[in-house]
Every structure is written in C-alpha cells, then in structure tokens.
Amino acid sequence: MGNTGRVAGRASLAGWAGGQACFYNAPVRVPFSRRVPADLAPNRLAALRAAGHTPEIDLTASNPTACGLDVSPALLAPLADPAGLEYRPDPRGLRRAREAVAAEYARFGTAVDPDRILLTASTSEAYAFLFKLLCDPRDAVLVPAPSYPLFEHLARLEAVDAPPYHLDREAGWRLDLDELAEADGRVRAVVVVHPNNPTGSFVHPDDAAALAALAARRGWAVIADEVFLDFPLDGGPGSGRSFAGEAAALTFVLGGLSKSVALPQLKLGWIVLGGPTDLVAAAYERLELVADTFLSVATPVQLAAPALLRDGAAGRAAVLARCRVNLATLRAAAAGVGEVDVLPVGGGWSAVLRIPSVVGEEDLAVELLVEDRVAVHPGYFFDFPADGYLVVSLLPEPTAFAAGIGRVLRRLAAHLVTP
Ligand SMILES: Cc1ncc(COP(=O)(O)O)c(C=O)c1O
Numbered sequence: 001m002g003n004t005g006r007v008a009g010r011a012s013l014a015g016w017a018g019g020q021a022c023f024y025n026a027p028v029r030v031p032f033s034r035r036v037p038a039d040l041a042p043n044r045l046a047a048l049r050a051a052g053h054t055p056e057i058d059l060t061a062s063n064p065t066a067c068g069l070d071v072s073p074a075l076l077a078p079l080a081d082p083a084g085l086e087y088r089p090d091p092r093g094l095r096r097a098r099e100a101v102a103a104e105y106a107r108f109g110t111a112v113d114p115d116r117i118l119l120t121a122s123t124s125e126a127y128a129f130l131f132k133l134l135c136d137p138r139d140a141v142l143v144p145a146p147s148y149p150l151f152e153h154l155a156r157l158e159a160v161d162a163p164p165y166h167l168d169r170e171a172g173w174r175l176d177l178d179e180l181a182e183a184d185g186r187v188r189a190v191v192v193v194h195p196n197n198p199t200g201s202f203v204h205p206d207d208a209a210a211l212a213a214l215a216a217r218r219g220w221a222v223i224a225d226e227v228f229l230d231f232p233l234d235g236g237p238g239s240g241r242s243f244a245g246e247a248a249a250l251t252f253v254l255g256g257l258s259k260s261v262a263l264p265q266l267k268l269g270w271i272v273l274g275g276p277t278d279l280v281a282a283a284y285e286r287l288e289l290v291a292d293t294f295l296s297v298a299t300p301v302q303l304a305a306p307a308l309l310r311d312g313a314a315g316r317a318a319v320l321a322r323c324r325v326n327l328a329t330l331r332a333a334a335a336g337v338g339e340v341d342v343l344p345v346g347g348g349w350s351a352v353l354r355i356p357s358v359v360g361e362e363d364l365a366v367e368l369l370v371e372d373r374v375a376v377h378p379g380y381f382f383d384f385p386a387d388g389y390l391v392v393s394l395l396p397e398p399t400a401f402a403a404g405i406g407r408v409l410r411r412l413a414a415h416l417v418t419p
Pocket of ligand 1: 125225259
C-alpha cells in the first residue's frame with residue numbers, strides 16, 4: 001500500500017509545473033527549495049527530440065559506451081573479487097584503490113600521496129563534496145566561461161552561486177586574471193578545467209602560477225578538473241602537466257574512471273589534495289567527514305580499481321585514437337568551406353566550429369536536427385561569448401562522424417549561397 005501511494009505521488013509530480021502538486025487528489029502547496037529550478041521545461045532542441053525528431057547521426061554523443069568502441073568484457077572480471085562480499089568501508093576510499101590512483105599521476109611526472117586522495121562516486125559528486133566543504137549558502141565559486149554547463153546545477157544544488165569568469169578566445173582561451181582579481185568577498189574557490197570542455201584549452205602554466213598566487217592571497221581554493229588530461233590532441237602549453245603538484249594554494253584535483261578509462265558506468269572518481277601542508281591536512285579531515293556521511297563508493301569498484309586503471313589503458317588509447325581520426329576528418333572537410341573555422345583543440349573529446357553569421361547557431365542546430373537528422377550543440381549551451389559556435393563530440397563512430405559533418409557543412413554552404 002505504502003508503495004502504491006508513493007508511485008501515485010510520483011505520477012502526479014511528473015505532470016507538475018509551477019508550484020502546486022496533487023497527492024491523493026488533495027491540492028497542497030509543496031515547498032520545494034530554490035536549489036531545484038522552478039521551470040523544468042526542456043530547451044528548444046531537447047523539446048524537438050522529445051517530440052520525435054530523433055537524430056540519425058548524433059554529433060553530441062559523449063558516452064563512450066555508446067560509441068562503438070571495442071571493449072573486452074574481461075575488463076569487468078575484477079569486479080567479481082570475493083573480497084567484495086565484505087563491507088569494511090573507509091570514507092577516504094580503500095587504500096589499494098587510492099594507491100592505484102596515486103600511481104596514475106606518475107604519467108604527469110607528479111608524486112602523489114595516497115593519503116591525500118579521497119574517492120567519490122564521480123567527479124560530479126566530488127564537486128558536491130567540495131562545495132559542502134568550502135562554501136556556506138550564497139557563497140560563490142568562480143567557474144570558467146565557456147565551459148561545462150553542469151557547474152551551474154552542481155553549485156545551485158549546494159545553495160552556492162557560480163558566477164563566470166571569462167576565457168579569452170583571442171588569447172587561445174587564456175584565463176582573464178584581471179577579472180579574477182576583481183572578484184568579490186563571497187568567493188571561496190575558483191574552478192579551472194584542464195583541458196577545458198568544450199574549448200579543449202589547457203591552463204597555461206603562467207596562468208596556473210598566477211592563479212595559485214592570487215588564490216593563496218585571497219584565501220581561495222583552486223578546484224582543477226582534469227578529467228580530460230589524458231586526451232591531448234593539438235596539445236599546447238600546459239598539456240601533460242597536472243595541478244596535483246601545486247604547492248602555493250589549497251588545490252583539489254579531480255579525475256575519474258568515466259573519462260580516464262572511458263568507463264562512466266562504473267562510478268568512481270577521486271579528489272587529490274595539494275597545497276600548504278597544514279591547510280591540506282585540515283581540508284582532508286573535513287572532507288573525510290563529508291564522505292563518511294554518504295559512503296557512496298561501492299566496494300567492488302574500489303577493489304577492481306588497480307586492474308581497471310591498468311587494463312583500461314587500452315580503452316583510453318582507443319578513445320584518443322578515435323578523437324584524433326575524427327578531428328582530422330573534421331579539419332579536412334571544413335577546409336572545403338572557407339568561412340568555417342575549426343578552432344584548435346588542445347585536448348578532450350570535443351571540437352568547436354566557428355560559423356559565419358549568415359545563420360544563428362541555434363536555428364542552424366534546429367535545421368540540422370529537423371531537416372538533416374544530425375544533432376549538434378549550439379555554443380550557447382556552454383556559455384560562449386557570442387552567437388556563432390557549434391560544438392561537436394569527437395567520439396562518434398568515424399563513418400557516422402564523417403557523414404554527419406558532411407551534412408553540417410552542406411547545410412552551412414547552402415546558407416552561404418542564399419543568406
Ligand atoms: C569537465 C567535466 N567535468 C566533470 C564531468 C563529469 O564527470 P563524471 O562522470 O566523473 O561525473 C564531465 C562530464 O562530461 C566534464 O565534461
């Protein structure tokens with residue numbers, strides 16, 4: 001009975017919009033918090049897709065498990081370790097998993113102490129833990145623009161503001177340090193995404209040093225999201241360098257299996273702490289308390305982490321090879337349409353196209369979906385500074401990717417002939 005009631009409640013919530021819900025046919029005011037948006041209406045492209053405009057070719061696909069990469073089922077065998085029948089949780093994460101994560105940083109020439117690592121179920125959860133650790137309600141965390149759109153939601157769910165600071169396109173998406181220096185007293189931390197999604201830009205080592213000095217002076221933490229650090233494409237200054245070695249400011253480096261070995265379904269992320277010793281020790285103790293409240297990381301994935309990180313290197317290499325092939329295809333195809341620029345891609349899984357102003361980016365994305373059955377992201381999803389950008393994933397299967405890019409460029413070429 002209880003269950004039926006809950007399901008009925010859910011069913012009425014599904015159609016709800018605007019502050020009223022109906023449980024057991026009795027109208028009640030439901031006091032939802034402002035952490036969840038009042039307006040859950042889908043954006044124009046999502047609404048079209050929900051209405052049946054399913055793309056034949058999805059150039060927004062960023063789930064590596066749905067992009068035809070060849071992964072051996074044997075990779076999952078270590079999840080069946082019988083030690084997983086026991087539950088002996090450690091809020092920091094099991095030591096053998098933390099040791100395996102620490103060893104990963106040798107690739108970036110950085111020594112990491114396993115006792116300065118905390119495991120989470122995902123990078124997204126790591127953000128939530130850090131916002132709880134660092135911020136009171138209505139404090140602020142500065143986030144880059146353009147960048148990954150989930151920051152706004154992650155912050156809002158913790159009752160934290162996420163005002164943007166701008167990356168300078170003309171300067172190769174370098175940090176605007178003057179703008180950062182003017183930030184107000186509510187700021188507790190600055191997020192850098194290294195390399196950034198979707199611009200692919202690495203944080204320049206000079207900017208990293210200046211940011212650490214500024215953060216130390218202002219008492220801010222630096223949160224360095226390095227989920228794409230394993231995927232250098234054009235590279236550039238900062239490529240191959242981790243923030244894990246940072247000593248001047250309290251620094252939290254984020255990574256996870258979802259990108260590093262292309263296994264998002266296994267749900268394992270991590271935080272590496274760095275910076276002044278006393279501050280790091282104080283932060284680690286408190287983070288442990290946050291993690292202890294949830295104990296969200298499953299035991300089998302922690303036991304399997306050493307094998308997954310070792311054997312997952314093949315999946316990482318396959319993703320990198322796929323991104324390189326598709327980026328070369330994109331550049332070759334775009335070279336035939338002079339007005340379209342493929343911006344440099346330092347690293348990551350996406351490419352950005354600068355398109356001529358003969359058509360708005362969202363209108364073009366809608367035409368591509370409805371007329372050509374190709375899905376692309378308009379730049380405003382990522383908070384680009386102006387109209388005129390499309391973002392495509394470099395993960396799709398290469399034949400489909402080439403065909404999809406062909407349709408994008410043909411439609412753009414048609415607009416150029418008849419503006
Ligand atoms: C920059 C960035 N950070 C974090 C994440 C989320 O990673 P996870 O799957 O570990 O939550 C993503 C996912 O696309 C991302 O693009």
